[in-house]
Amino acid sequence: MPHLSVVAPIFREELTLRELYRRLRDSLSTISPDFEIIFVSDGGGDRSWDIIRELATADARVKGVKFTRNFGQHFAISAGLDVCAGDWVVVMDGDLQDRPEVIPELYTKAQQGYDVVFVSRMERPEAAIYRLAAGVFYKIFKLLANTDYDPAHGNFSIISRHVVEQYRTMGETLRFYGGIVDWLGFQRTNIQAKHGSRYAGNPGYTLRKRLLLAYHIILAHSDRPLHFSIAFGLFISLLSGGTGMWMIMRSLFVQQYSVEGWTSLIVSIFFMGGIILMVLGIMGVYIGKIFNETKGRPLYVVQEKVGFSAGGGDKTDESPAFEKLVLVR
Numbered sequence: 233m234p235h236l237s238v239v240a241p242i243f244r245e246e247l248t249l250r251e252l253y254r255r256l257r258d259s260l261s262t263i264s265p266d267f268e269i270i271f272v273s274d275g276g277g278d279r280s281w282d283i284i285r286e287l288a289t290a291d292a293r294v295k296g297v298k299f300t301r302n303f304g305q306h307f308a309i310s311a312g313l314d315v316c317a318g319d320w321v322v323v324m325d326g327d328l329q330d331r332p333e334v335i336p337e338l339y340t341k342a343q344q345g346y347d348v349v350f351v352s353r354m355e356r357p358e359a360a361i362y363r364l365a366a367g368v369f370y371k372i373f374k375l376l377a378n379t380d381y382d383p384a385h386g387n388f389s390i391i392s393r394h395v396v397e398q399y400r401t402m403g404e405t406l407r408f409y410g411g412i413v414d415w416l417g418f419q420r421t422n423i424q425a426k427h428g429s430r431y432a433g434n435p436g437y438t439l440r441k442r443l444l445l446a447y448h449i450i451l452a453h454s455d456r457p458l459h460f461s462i463a464f465g466l467f468i469s470l471l472s473g474g475t476g477m478w479m480i481m482r483s484l485f486v487q488q489y490s491v492e493g494w495t496s497l498i499v500s501i502f503f504m505g506g507i508i509l510m511v512l513g514i515m516g517v518y519i520g521k522i523f524n525e526t527k528g529r530p531l532y533v534v535q536e537k538v539g540f541s542a543g544g545g546d547k548t549d550e551s552p553a554f555e556k557l558v559l560v561r
Contacts, residue, residue: 341390
């Protein structure tokens, strides 16, 4: 069993993989020669998987898992955590914005008695408009999900074997690595490190994908939108009741009542109709998510894997337990 594992989801990183491997190898070797690097190919249609196979052939410490299609970054992280064997596991992105040179500092901090250590990203190279949008999202996320998740944290972290085992028990189909680790509640801390620049290629996360991720994260970690819809409905009811009482009192004591125009009436009807449809929509989304959970489909489907039988008699890829994890879960 290796002492240290690295899990990196890969999506269209054919220009980055060899440099990522080189820098990971050099950084991990300063900690221990007993490590493994697990690349999870999350579709993409480029030569990433061919390069992973080449690296695994040249170095038995490199292992690869290939999805049948693009399932998403957080599903790729889950796949890597399902098959990793290290006492400590580093999770990081595969585009070198998470710098491998930070791993020794992560490991050293974890040895001080922490099960989870995240990297707080400093000097991020994103555009100001993106940082502003991300800040707004995380404020909404904290409000709706009732969590203090730090927006400076990405996926770059190190977790203990105990955390990995508990993470594997989380079977929900809405995956958010940082949120699940935060929910598990293990002793955690963070270090600060400079955020790297993308080595090559274009980002895999488009604006649309980021918005969808934000949408799914909120649904996965909170039922507060339902509570807010109840509170808003109650507020509208009280407001309407107060207006009705004022009209009754005006009719009884002021002896003056005039029929208002149709514009305000129609606007009110359409406004309330929109609120009702919105609340029903929120409920429908949650019911839809329940429906998806009850299907019992696997989180991901593995087409191919490489490196798990190489070196030290490791037969992970031939193990029935492994097949159950990646194909039937």
